[in-house]
Amino acid sequence: MSIFEQKSRIGEYGRTGVLHTRAGDVPTPTFMPDGTRGAVKGLTPQQVVDTGVKVVLANTYHLHLQPGEAVIKELGGLHAFANRKGPLLTDSGGFQVFSLGEHVKITEDGVHFKDPKTGDKRFISPEKSMQIQLDLGADMIVAFDHLIGLGDETETEVKDAFDRTHRWLERCIVEFKRLTKDMDEAERPLLFGVVQGGLNLNLRKKSLEIVQESEVDGIAIGGLSVGETRAEMETVLKALAPLYRDDKPRFLLGVGTPEDLKIAVENGIDMLDCVLPTRNARHATVWTENSKKIHLTNEKYGVDSSVIDKTCNCYTCKNGFSKAFLRQMFKAGDPLGGALASIHNLRYMSRICEEYQKIV
Ligand SMILES: [Zn+2]
Structure with a gap:
């Protein structure tokens, strides 16, 4: 059975479908709220379910810093720890790490940063992100990418982040395979690769081509909703819309007003998350x-x-x-x-x- 079954079309490029995860099926399109530290702030898991939400997103960065993935693993994983019965997705931790600005040092190996609360030195690499997310026990996980804020980067910086994102994706895939090699196909979480390229449409298309031909289960579109206008976001989504494969779910990271949701869905997106x-x-x-x-x-x-x-x-x-x-x-x-x-x-x-x- 394929991971994603397409049902009907929404306009020219949108679609409805069903995403199969080890924690249950998810009808799409679907909006996923952020349960930053394991819970959607102020709500019980049942209250979240009662709103019709099917997938909750938790933040790897926050859970890594507190209480740490080792604690959550020991307590039976994030589902048991947070009393969440349905599908859970974790992000890579990259967005929060890169958002720390000047306290971040990016090397080819990974990203060095300081815990903003304790000042402790920390390091997340593609391999580390895979390990943390698998220890947390999410049903869908995201590859660690080199995010850039839009607008003030030079073309060279955008291209550099773009190339590193794909090198890091390969490392994520190798580590993901290593860590899941003893799992049955049915109990393995799904891995999403991230498409980058800023507002450069050629880079975006190339990135999509690389990511969707990699050994990933799903496609995540990163680096949008980070300060660009709605029209700029729409231009990128429209450029990618005709190019998606049908058999992989498409997840737009961090986008979530009702208007943005409609633009995204009508341009082929199946899943969105936003705080x-x-x-x-x-x-x-x-x-x-x-x-x-x-x-x-x-x-x-x-x-x-x-x-x-x-x-x-x-x-x-x-x-x-x-x-x-x-x-x-x-x-x-x-x-x-x-x-x-x-x-x-x-x-x-x-x-x-x-x-x-x-x-x-
Ligand atoms: Zn109401």
Whole structure:
């Protein structure tokens, strides 16, 4: 059985499908919230499941620093540790490491950095990232790539990161095979290779060609949503859309407003993750009908008895939590406000995905 079964088309390049993972099947397109330290902030695993979310993403970097993969492995892996029953995906740790800016030293071997909390020296290489992610026990893992922030790099720097990303991918594949050689095919996690190349369309296309012909289970598109405009992101996604193979899932890293989700899905993306829906929610910002953003702390909601979105069937809207009550929670600093708003925003993203999944 192939890892990804394509079902129907969404426009010219989009598609619905089913992704098979060892922790269960995932209908696509699918939005994956970030459970940074093993949990989606402020929500119980059941509350997350109830929003329709099928996959949770956890951050390798954060879990590596605290409590460390050895502790999580000893406690039975991330599923047992965090009481997560469905599929889990971990990122490579690269995004957070490269985001540390001046405290990072990149060599061909890997990346040296300092733990921002303790000042301890740390090192992550392609091999180390594979080992950490396998110890964490995620069902889908991502190759360690050389991320660049967009905009101020020279062409040489972009090309350099591009070439290193593919050399590192080969090292990830070798290490992944070594570490999983005793696993049955059915119990092996899926490995995603990362496509880089900044906003240079030729490099992007070349990177996609290299990654999807490598021994990876899925394709991840990295280096977008790091400061470029929506139009620039769309240009890259449109350039790649006609070039994907049908048999591998495509994951767009770190993209997640309702508008971006639609652009991505219509250009062939199956899976997306982002901190935005839950981070926004914790800051009282929620989406309502037609992707309109509202701020629940706004004074005008003080006596508003209506729910966030009357068309929404999330726990928060369905049970009649009014904007006035939610505003009161945020004003009082009660974390219930953030939890109820997070439930709504996650359901909001899931509903968009479910609408696509209905296309036959
Ligand atoms: Zn709702």
